[in-house]
Amino acid sequence: MGKDVIIACDFDSAEKTFAFLDKFTDVKPFVKIGMELYYAEGPSIVKEIKRRGHKIFLDLKLHDIPNTVKKAMAVLSRLDVDMTNLHAAGTTRMMEGALEGLTRPDGTRPILIAVTQLTSTDQESMEKDMLIKEPIADVVMHYALTAKNAGLDGVVCSPLEAEKVHSSCGKDFVTVTPGVRFADGDIGDQKRVMTPAQAKEIGSDYIVVGRPITAAPDPVAAYNRCVNEFVG
Ligand code: C5P
Numbered sequence: 001m002g003k004d005v006i007i008a009c010d011f012d013s014a015e016k017t018f019a020f021l022d023k024f025t026d027v028k029p030f031v032k033i034g035m036e037l038y039y040a041e042g043p044s045i046v047k048e049i050k051r052r053g054h055k056i057f058l059d060l061k062l063h064d065i066p067n068t069v070k071k072a073m074a075v076l077s078r079l080d081v082d083m084t085n086l087h088a089a090g091t092t093r094m095m096e097g098a099l100e101g102l103t104r105p106d107g108t109r110p111i112l113i114a115v116t117q118l119t120s121t122d123q124e125s126m127e128k129d130m131l132i133k134e135p136i137a138d139v140v141m142h143y144a145l146t147a148k149n150a151g152l153d154g155v156v157c158s159p160l161e162a163e164k165v166h167s168s169c170g171k172d173f174v175t176v177t178p179g180v181r182f183a184d185g186d187i188g189d190q191k192r193v194m195t196p197a198q199a200k201e202i203g204s205d206y207i208v209v210g211r212p213i214t215a216a217p218d219p220v221a222a223y224n225r226c227v228n229e230f231v232g
Contacts, residue, residue: 001188002205003204003205003206003230003231004030004055004078004231005029005030005196005206005207005209005223005226005227005231006029006030006031006032006057006176006206006207006208006209007029007030007031007032007208007210007213007214007223008031008032008034008095008178008208008209008210008214009021009031009032009033009034009037009214010034010036010037010211011036011037011214012036012037012040012090012212013037013041014031014037014040014041014042014044014045014048015190017024017037017045017049018048019140020148020200020219021049021054021212023219023220023225024219024220024223025051027223028052028053028054028055029054029223030050030055030057030082030206031049031054031055031056031057032056032057032058032059032208033045033049033057033058033059034054034059034060035044035059035060035061035092037112038058038177039062043079043166046058046081047079048137049082052081052110054150055083055085056082057081057082057083057085057100057176057206057208058076058081058083058084058085058110059084059085060076060084061083061085061086061087061115062084062085062086062087062090062098062200063086063087063089063090063143064090064094065091065092065094065111066093066094066096066097066098066211067097068087069090069094069097069098069101070097070098070100070101072101073086073097073098073099073100073101073112074101074102074179076102076110076193077101077103077109077110078104081110082110082111083110083111083112083113083176084102084110084111084112084113084224085113085114085115085138085156086098086112086114086115087114087115087164088114088115088116088143088144088146088155090149092146094148095114095146095147095150095151095152096112096150096151097111099151099152107136107214111145111153111154111174111177112152113152113153113154113155113156113174114142114143114145114146114152114154114155114156114207115149115155115156116138116139116143116155116156116157117139117140117143119158119178119179119191119192121136122136123135123136126139131146137161137164138160140157141161141164141165141168144157144165144168144169144173145169146167148169148170148173153172153173153174154173154174154175154176154184154205155169155174155176156177156178156208157175157176158177158178158179158192159176159177159179159180159192159193159194159198159199159202159204159207160192160194160202161175162175162199162202162203162204163202163203166203171203174205174206175204176204176205176206176207176208177194177199177204177206177207177208178190178194178207178208178210178228179191179194179195180193180194180195180199180207180208180209180212181193181194181195181198181210181212182195182222182225182226183195185212188193188211192214195229196209196225196226196229196230197230199230200229200230200231200232204230207226207230209226211224212226
């Protein structure tokens with residue numbers, strides 16, 4: 001799998017997004033479009049960013065009945081995104097439906113990855129709100145294996161889980177890891193962080209980096225620093 005840095009474009013309008021992307025004149029970084037930007041601007045933002053030559057991870061975390069997810073994935077696939085995701089908690093049947101919907105008539109499809117337990121969920125909230133009593137690390141690994149068995153390509157996970165996911169699911173099973181900060185940077189609201197160099201060391205395939213790049217005084221320099229540390 002190609003190692004790459006994905007910039008989280010967490011902006012609330014097309015205008016702010018393009019003002020940011022216009023700074024990149026030589027390279028066209030891989031970008032993540034999340035719920036905020038997609039719900040603000042709709043499919044046109046995806047088409048325009050694609051037209052400008054960027055790869056796109058559409059981070060909408062689908063979770064519904066298998067038939068609905070299959071049909072929604074078919075629509076997203078036509079937007080020609082490179083990567084998208086869903087919640088593994090939606091079950092094997094939902095993940096299989098998603099893969100079917102995503103697959104284009106020529107057999108190609110975007111990379112499909114699963115969210116296991118959100119990193120905002122802890123042991124206590126999982127037990128109390130979901131009545132799941134197993135240790136959260138085992139739940140994350142179980143969801144990763146379920147996603148693999150359903151035919152998915154990988155998972156979004158904490159950089160701290162990436163090594164274990166690779167040892168349980170194989171090194172070709174993709175790990176996409178947010179929570180990345182420079183050694184001399186502000187960690188903000190992230191709790192468990194790694195530097196791009198550490199993420200490389202533990203074998204992450206893609207790192208998702210937002211504010212350390214989007215809020216940097218020189219975003220292009222920050223992006224290049226990330227790429228140099230992570231891809232090397
Ligand atoms: O600005 P920052 O680098 O913290 O952005 C990280 C990005 O990754 C955000 O878009 C955030 O929603 C996303 N993300 C995360 N932790 C997860 C899943 C997604 O930070 N467990």
